[in-house]
Amino acid sequence: MKKEKEAYKCPICGWLPQRGEKGRRWTHCPNCLSGIHKENGEGLECGGTLEPVGVWVKSDREWEIIQRCSLCGEMVSDPMSEDDSPVKVLSIASKPLSEPPFPVERMEELTRMMGGRGDLGGYYYEQRK
Numbered sequence: 816m817k818k819e820k821e822a823y824k825c826p827i828c829g830w831l832p833q834r835g836e837k838g839r840r841w842t843h844c845p846n847c848l849s850g851i852h853k854e855n856g857e858g859l860e861c862g863g864t865l866e867p868v869g870v871w872v873k874s875d876r877e878w879e880i881i882q883r884c885s886l887c888g889e890m891v892s893d894p895m896s897e898d899d900s901p902v903k904v905l906s907i908a909s910k911p912l913s914e915p916p917f918p919v920e921r922m923e924e925l926t927r928m929m930g931g932r933g934d935l936g937g938y939y940y941e942q943r944k
């Protein structure tokens with residue numbers, strides 16, 4: 816028996832897509848911006864929860880969400896989708912200013928991931944200009 820394409824359901828907040836959006840794929844939940852860490856950088860299975868810790872602006876049109884795995888601590892960056900909740904994105908973008916969600920020594924890793932171009936909470940800084 817063929818497996819039917821399952822509709823997306825967020826395992827973290829239980830978000831379900833509207834009708835008619837079946838078959839669409841999200842790498843993270845548009846509602847809570849979390850995802851599942853399927854495998855880590857070494858290709859090993861993880862299964863931890865990817866929690867959103869920041870947002871950075873790659874270029875004018877490309878925004879990415881930085882997520883950190885609650886299980887292995889690995890950080891990944893995932894392109895934002897147009898379905899992502901803007902309120903949630905903004906609340907995350909301004910979060911690192913008050914309470915850094917990651918150890919400072921990991922900043923280097925982050926900077927490398929961003930190719931040295933990004934800035935955590937970029938949106939927030941732009942607003943202050």
Ligand SMILES: [Zn+2]
Nearest residue numbers: 825828844847
């Ligand atoms: Zn969710």
Ligand SMILES: [Zn+2]
Nearest residue numbers: 852861884887
């Ligand atoms: Zn992980």
